[in-house]
Amino acid sequence: MTSREYKKVIWTALLILLAFIIGVLIGYFSRTIVFQPDSRTKLLDKLNRDGDNSMTQKLFDTIDTGQIDSNLRILTGKPRLAGTENNRESGDFVHRQFLQYGLQSEIIEYNVTLSYPDKTADNYVSVMEEDGTETFKTVAIVEGDEVQPFNAFSPSGNVMGDLVFVNYARDSDFHKLKDMNINVSGTIVIAKYGKGFRGNKVENAYGAGAVGIILYSDPGDYAPSGTNSTYPDTVFLPTDGAQRGNIVLNKGDQSTPGYPANEYSYRLREHELNSRLPKIPCLPISYSNAYSLLSLMTGEQVPDEWKGGLNITYRIGPGLTYKRKINLRVSNKLENRRIYNVIGKIKGELEPDRYVMVGNHRDAWVYGSIDPISGTIVMMETARVLGRLLKEGWRPRRSVLFCSWDAEEFGLVGSFEWMEDNSKWLTPQAVAYINVDSAVSGNDTIHLKTVPLLQKVFEDAANKVPDPYGKYNNAYEAWRNHPRFRVYKMGGGSDHVPFLAGLGIPSMYPKYSYLKDIWGSTSTPLYHTRYENYHAFKMIDPELKFSKTMTSIISESIRNIADSRIIPFDIDRYTEYISNGVEELLNHYGQVIGPKMEEWIHKSVNAFHESAARLKSIIAAIHNDNDDPLYARQVNDKLLWLERTFLIDEGLPGNSMYKHLLHSPDTANYYGGVSFPGLGGITQCMDIQNTTECHAEIHKHVAKIIQRIFDAAKTLNS
Helix, strand or coil: HHHHHHHHHHHHHHHHHHHHHHHHHHHHHHHHHHHHHHHHHHHHHEEECCCCCCCHHHHHHHHCHHHHHHHHHHHHHCCCCCCCCCHHHHHHHHHHHHHHHCCCCEEEEEEEEEEEEECCCCCCCEEEEEEECCCCCCCCCCCCCCCCCCCCCCCEEEECCCEEEEECCCHHHHHEEEEEEECCCCCCEEECCCCHHHHHHHHHHHHHCCCCEECCCCCCHHHCCCCCCCCCCCCCCCCCCCCCCCCCCCCCCCCCCCCCCCCCCCHHHCHHHHCCCCCCCEEEEEEHHHHHHCCCCCCEEECHHHCCCCCEEEEEEEECCCCEEEEECEEEEEEEEEEEEEEEEEECCEEEEEEEEEEEECCCCCEEEEEEHHHHHHHHCCCHHHHHHHHHCCCCCCCEEEECCCCHHHCCHCCCCCCCCHHHHHHHHEEEEEEEEEEECCCEEEEEEEEEHHHHHEEEEEEECCCCCCCCCCCCHHHCCCCCCCCCCCCCCCCCHHHHHHHCEEEEEEEEECEEECEEECCCCCCCCCCCCHHHHHHCCCCCCHHHHHHHHHHHHHHHHCCCCCCCHHHHHHHHHHHHHHHHHHHHHHHHHCCCCCCHHHHHHHHHHHHHHHHHHHHHHHHCCCCCCHHHHHHHHHHHHHHHHHHHCCCCEECCCCCCCCCCCCCCCCCCCCCCCCHHHHHHHHHHCCHHHHHHHHHHHHHHHHHEEEEEEEEHEE
């Protein structure tokens, strides 16, 4: 064959091969084009599908109290103090369990400033005779890895002075003392735990001029059945029980405010750090130790409503018999420690960039069976149940994050640092946060704190869950018919704060609470003591039926928010909440702000009502016949951004770290929630001096409220 003929054969072969390839491609794409419409329809159907309600019963059927009990035993097996090896170990355990459940999981570390007692010195209170002899010294019982009773971030100090009894150390208590001409300046005050956050007690004492404060749990509050009916026979506090806890009003890592505590982060210098921390030494003691101090007091008897349960005559002071003095010694140290958040994830199928979060802290002052472990076991079982459904082929529309926070007990440190580290994507993408701290702190009925948007989500879930007592058709009906039925405003006290008060992410905080027929508080008598252990929890929930109830409610709430086509937020409840809050505002401040401002308030509320009604009609139309997934996404974006519109960049008066005009902690009581918390700090100004400056501050803040209500209307109407 000649060269010319050879080339001709090669070219012919190449042309045949090319024709074959073109034919294959035409056939392939022809087939694709033929099936494209059907494919597009299936995709559209998937995007427009609503949540699968049939999954609810599968969730409930998969819950296993044996698994719950196993996790409870492991997590309460050792003290879980933040910054210690024991709590790092608990983080590793949760991480392994998340992976075993089929979730993605990662451990995220931060290097933070925490506070601990100096191991080389004891913290104590002593009674000093006139000649300097020490005749009594408080004693605390600790074993093994247990930390001695202390109040985190109390400064060290060695102070001496007369003793004054200040009831619960609330603002109202110090006002009462002032009316009685009792001066606490230069004294050491002793106060009962309860009726408010301990950090507010310390701040109030410092503001009144005290040089130190002693806190104790009075048996009238914590052992109401008498001191002979206490742990281990009951859940009431024994004579030597002492409640630990932090006393800081600024939350998150104290040395990196506003920024995550990463290795490269700038940290405050010592004098800058100390300026943020409490100024007077504080120490918690047992009520047996308190008896030895209070029984020596002189002065007038306390008002009847101030009396406690000790077998003494309660006196105000100042001073002790025979000119004795009180010596308060606190030796605490600030230390940089590593903490470990664990984040488990289920990736959403259709909207993976939208996140439903459920979270609880993992650290405890000692064993923490109720606070926080009762919530952690609920969250872990929820993760296991959803993970099981994931393995069976179900996947939620939106992503779900399971957040196990560290160092909450030191001031929401783990959750705040993670929020600060991730705020730029959380702001546009987080749908809701469900807090499950102390999810089973009692066995009487439900206690719910929530923003209005999420109230119906909780009620719908509880309506599907059996009443654990079997008296009513479901848990919602049992709660609704209970004498304690009430929905509470969101305040502070747990890990929802950075997400709600900082970023405007709608949050709820449900518990099974109170102790049937014997205890009327949402916390437990053994709160933050060494006796809050596995045995104590099993006295409250021996069969784990309340743990199962809360797991069912939380699981179904997550499924509903994560899987519904339209985010199931309740706009009606929000309009009602704003209307009621404005009415309350006008009742308190109407004369201060005047008729012109009042008119503008009403205009803003009316605008919000109109926009909310318009959006409701749009949502109803989508549910009925709209098949445009982009339109549904736009509506969801309006719902997602509604809560964010009430944030103000500069923060609230009195505490700039809280930015939500409606759902930030109360200034007077960090645990509490009020309609417009920013007015609290200004009201304190009004109480002291009814000045033009105070009136101007109220006008300024009310103007911000009006603007944000108009902004909310525009958000829904955009």
